[in-house]
Amino acid sequence: MSHNYEYDRDVLKKLIGSETPYIGIMGPRKRFDKMLTEFSKQGIELNEQDLSRIYTPIGLDIGAEAPDEIALSIIAEVQSKFTSRTGGFLKERNMPIHERDAKSDQVFKQIYLGSEEMLK
Numbered sequence: 001m002s003h004n005y006e007y008d009r010d011v012l013k014k015l016i017g018s019e020t021p022y023i024g025i026m027g028p029r030k031r032f033d034k035m036l037t038e039f040s041k042q043g044i045e046l047n048e049q050d051l052s053r054i055y056t057p058i059g060l061d062i063g064a065e066a067p068d069e070i071a072l073s074i075i076a077e078v079q080s081k082f083t084s085r086t087g088g089f090l091k092e093r094n095m096p097i098h099e100r101d102a103k104s105d106q107v108f109k110q111i112y113l114g115s116e117e118m119l120k
Helices: 006-017 029-041 048-053 067-082
Strands: none
Touching: 006 029
């Protein structure tokens, strides 16, 4: 996010047409709603798949106020997205914290590589 609404709107428009799996937008939700309204007037309708990739406002709800806390909430959300986890309390998890390889019992770390297009 920049402090230029038009720039941010145009970047979002470009990202929607890509295979970007995670799009985070800082700022109030009504800023994003304004973008959707403008897109609609231009004949651009976002489908459920598009909307599922957009996280706005960005970050997990951890009560972040200061810049370092906001950064932490964003990093945590990105991590949870790419590991398909919810970001809840570990003490409430009723299964192992780490996935393990069935044969070796070694911790299995999944990483997101994206599409071939994204790797270029």
